[in-house]
Amino acid sequence: MSLRYAVLTLLDIDPGSGYDLKRRFERSVSHFWSASHQQMYRELHKLHDEGLLDCEEQPQAGKPDKKVYSLTDKGRAELRNWVAQPAAPQKIREPFLVRMFAGHHLSRDELHGALDAQLQLHRGLLDNYREQNERVLKSDPALQERYWLAHQTLLLGIEAEKTWITWAEKLLVELEEKREETN
Amino acid sequence: MSLRYAVLTLLDIDPGSGYDLKRRFERSVSHFWSASHQQMYRELHKLHDEGLLDCEEQPQAGKPDKKVYSLTDKGRAELRNWVAQPAAPQKIREPFLVRMFAGHHLSRDELHGALDAQLQLHRGLLDNYREQNERVLKSDPALQERYWLAHQTLLLGIEAEKTWITWAEKLLVELEEKREETN
DNA sequence: TCTTTGTATGCAACTGCTTGCATAACCCGA
């Protein structure tokens, strides 16, 4: 259900097309939600059918036309109403940790490889979030004030990545120690 | 796809029924995966149909009969094979952060309430994980050695909850400061 | 020139998961 409201929130901040939304999801929401372009277009059609979005076709020079969506009053009301409700807690799902849970089936080298790949992944995410953070800190102070909470979610994303990285690094060290013990 | 392997891993450690699995998911895997009883039963049927699980009906005194599942050789091979493959990174999905992202629509009191509820939720999870940790530390050292990695995933869960709690507490303090500024 | 990359939109089939319901036997306390 949250995709619906993630889309409404982004369009509330700034109107845009399905393609725009997809990129904004990757650039500025990726630390708490992700969605494919098919999901965007389907959701936009649905929201438009329900009268929560207006749609305006914009011809563009040198590029295909785009359909720019923006919130209707009904859409804004729906969003405000939802934000005030408690959100269902997310079901935690971490395929990597399922793998680690069965990790006694892995050789030391395989385990090392798996942990290292995960470490690289989270370092990449951390870099990405830090870049986003730099962009926010350089932006208009009035906007920073208005979207203060949105920025806080990014800071949580950064802390979460640090937690992962610290964990993986520590495990790699312990793995190395175990190797030396056995040799 | 990971539910399949989470189930295989748990049954590899110890055979059990759908009902058993549901409880073990709640007690010992909840920090990285969750599933409803319907998912369990469906998955067990599927795995049994594919010949990855054996099923033995056990009549019980004072309770309904249960179907106890255990891995076949094929099941063990499938699990070992999967564990060695890289896992697809999980799509991050946090409904609560979607709400915070649109948090400028909330009043100070509503925001305070939302953050506080989230704080309580994560404190509860942390308590739960710490109890699990105590149980592990009291268990047979040979098992601790064998399931060392499974234990490490729990320690990550604990650190992740601490990160959430620290974040929420800090935000509540900042919110209080903002309130004083305005008054 | 031709392929690749990026912009922009969409359908159809499928899988995975949730929700609501249903059954049945037992235990315990009011």
Place this chain on the structure above:
DNA sequence: TCGGGTTATGCAAGCAGTTGCATACAAAGA
């Protein structure tokens, strides 16, 4: 004895999300 809680299993409908495919135009590079 009657309702509520626990153990134990399952079906059916629906929704959310994934995967694969398809189209079309333009710019940039080989």
